[in-house]
Amino acid sequence: MLRREKKLERELAELRIKKLIEMSEKIKFEDYDLSRRYIILARKIAMKYRVKIPKELRNFCKKCFYPYRHDRIRVRIKKSRVIITCLNCGNVKRVPIRNRR
Amino acid sequence: MKIVYVDFVRFTPTETDLFEGYDLIVPFNNDANSDIKGYLVKASNTSELQKKLKKAKGFVGVMSEDLKVNREAVMRRKVCVILDFEGRKIDYTTIKMAKDKDVIIEVSLSKFLRVKGLKRAKLLDETRLLLKLLLKFKTPFILTTGAENQLEVRPRKQLYRFFYFLSKDGGIDCVELIKLAKENSNRIFRKLVDKKYIMDGIEILDV
């Protein structure tokens, strides 16, 4: 029986996710839908090989997968947290700002 | 593209004019000292095969009488060719599996030279059935002389003509057979010799 090379698969998956999200970032002002498609592809890869999408690359809406674009989101700071509202679907993401001790 | 012809033999070849029309002769002889050679594994049962395969490397060919050994050999990743001789037994499932695992099945001419009479008649019939199955599943196969000494070698044209006639007489699609045999021979040649041929379907055009 042939065995899967899971380590190699994950390594490749990480590379591909990075590539895809960077690409979607690049074209998000020209073709918004295509850049969403790239993110979906990247997410599919991440789910299949159980790889986390790195935090710094995770700037897209969790619900509709459109990447955050300054004219399609609203960012407010309220009650010591950043509130990002996606104007495509209305999903709200709250990121608490904690004081470092 | 130019068609190249590959031949498998079982001895260390020296120059003869019988070797006409072949571009590459692969000796399946572990003592041969040419650059390109096959690694011959002879086994009579499966455990022996597994033991011998551990040492094997390169272009591995398995030669065995036993049906079980042949079936086991097809499933092994190391094995590239199932070599042919007069006592080889191979069946429907093995051929079907060989397609899946990309194992080449050799169909040799020299087995007909070694036997005579009723045995040869049976062998001819068996070979026709084998060719039919090979075509049905599109299993990779190669037509070779499979010679064990100099005098069993036949020139390429004669070899292909023989199998052409054999298949035509048996009601097999002879044109397709020869076409596929040439394709496979081409593939094997490029795999063995060409450094730019990485695997089936991928090749380097330029650096």
Added chain:
Amino acid sequence: MKGLPPTLRKKRRYIAFKIIPEKKTKITTRQIYNEIQQTIQSLYGEWYGCVGLKLEVFYEENSEGILRCSRDKVDATLAALTLITEVENTKVAIKTLGISGTIKGCKRFLNGKEINTER
């Protein structure tokens, strides 16, 4: 009486071949003819066995010759030639050099020597 029209005549093919023996033994015309005849007999039997065989010429010094057969059985004859392994206890291999429609055309496959056939 006119002969048969060309369409109905027997079509023939001539096969130039060369015998490569194991040792330097001379093979006579008779021996090789018998061997070919026997091989065809045993391979195809009585039903298909008649291929219009005739050994036109055979040069014993360089063991080359020309064989005649009917056109639609060229493949059968060639297959029989490839399957010959022995002539009178000496191991041989037969290499077919070429096929042609005439003896004259067939001669160019032979060793390049000017050989005249008187018949």
Added chain:
Amino acid sequence: MLKLKIKLGSPAMVITDEWIGMEVEVVESSNPCEIGIKGVVVDETMRTLRIKTDRGVKVVEKKGRAFKVKYGRWLLKVRGDLIAFRPEDRIKKGIMLIKKSKLAKIDV
């Protein structure tokens, strides 16, 4: 179990890598109009590639075609049958294909 050492950047790994963003040219196809389509891959599905050319976006099927691809420092010719999987499946299935193929030169 014998372990295969597949180098990450070796040319055989094209079939596992991301094709979106690659420069591609269709070399072989049963459809003569498709031969010569050249451009950057924009999108990929299980059976097709969307190639952005000078004359707009073209959709080319993967199966039965051969593509010329620039990959790393190589210019490769890849048969489309090898990449005819879902883009996310290609990592797993591509590695399997490479492992399965006999005498593949993977350590270039």
